[in-house]
Each structure stands twice: as C-alpha cells, then as structure tokens.
Amino acid sequence: MPLSKWIPPSEAQKLLSQTLIEMRILEGRMRSDRMARAQSGMDWRTLLLGYSTINTLISLRGLSGVPAPLQYLREEVGLAGPDWESLGAEWKALAALWLRAEVLLSKSGRNDLSFDQIRQCSIPEPWKDWMSAKLMNIDANRPAEIFGTIFTEYLNKLPSSTMAIGGTVMTEIWCRPGKTGIIGLLLCLYWQAECSGAGNDWKMNITRVGYIFNAILGQPEL
DSSP: OOOOOOOOHHHHHHHHHHHHHHHHHHHHHHHHHHHHHHHHTOOHHHHHHHHHHHHHHHHTTOSSOOOGGGGGGTTTTTSSSHHHHHTHHHHHHHHHHHHHHHHHHTTTTOOOOOHHHHHHSOSOHHHHHHHHHHHTTOOOOOOOTTHHHHHHHHHHHSOGGGGSTTSSGGGSTTOSSSTTTTHHHHHHHHHHHHHHOSSHHHHHHHHHHHHHHHHHHTOTTO
C-alpha cells in the first residue's frame, strides 16, 4: 500500500486534533442514534458502517503511551496517522518495543545531544540534520530517495555486539531517550519505507533495530 504524502509536524498536529474532535462527534452521534435505529429497524449494515468510520478515526491515533516530550513527533516518525496502519503489524510491534526501550532509557540520566556532538557523530547525515532541526524546534528536510540504502549500510556496519544482550549498545551515541535518541532509528526506518518502499531490506532492518531495542531492554544497569 503506498504511503501517504508527508505533511509538516505542525500541520500533522492540527490534523490529529481535528480527527479526535470528529471521532468524539461521531461517538456521540452513535450513542444518541442507537436507540432510534433499534426502534426504527434500520439496516444493521448502516450501523456497522458507522462503527467502521469510528474505528478508522481511532486507528489514526496511533501508538499510545508515547512520552509527553515526544508526542508532537508521532506522525513525523510513523507512530500515528494513516501510515501507522499502512506499515502493518511488524511496524506496530517494533514501535511497541521502542516504547519499552524509550521508557527504560529515560532512567539512564542521559540528556539530548548537543549540536557539536551531533555534528561529530558518524550517523547518516539526514539523521544528523533532523536531530539538529528538532533541537531548534523547526521542520527538517526529507532525505533523498537513496536514503534506504544509506541506512541499510549504516546498520550493517554497526558492531554485532550492538545487537546482543549484554553487548555494547549503550556505547552508541544515539542510545538515549528523547529526540536525539533511539526514536531516530524509527525515523530512519520510516524514511526508508517512504523512499524505497517497505520491501525486504526494510524488513531486515526492522529485525536489526528490534535486536537493538531488545539489547537495551536487557541492560542490567537500567
């Protein structure tokens, strides 16, 4: 299924707010109409259509429980909106794993990276640019179509111990909570799906990133 056109986070937030308002309106109408429909013998298919509309709106809300400082990024990284549904069950499972690791890392005492730290690190340039943009609270540019290949190469070059329980994942500069942390791995996967499609390379990278999140969850010091 093709991904929807990207919109800036500011517009995404407005869309999400409007969606929630419409959902509440529909829920209210459904409650008030159920008795009338039952009394009038309205076709059950019409009733199911109403419920389907509500369920669609609810699904756009995406991953629940995201920490408050990251809520505004949910749609930008594929954790809410139409793409939350279109990316499928593997994406939702990885997002749930990310959330557990994010909450655990919040206990590590690690703060956001500085601009100098971002500039000097060895992550892909579009990811660096995004981190810097988020520190400045501005929108970031989208990567080029080749980004999927760049991200795959980056993950392939990580030490295997980064993905192992009891390994070296905590030494990675992005192994921290917040906007300069592991949410960037989700962002890069989301970009890859947009740039190159959710094909075999993307699915392999989902597995790799899942190993990274599991390695974080297995850290005894957290």
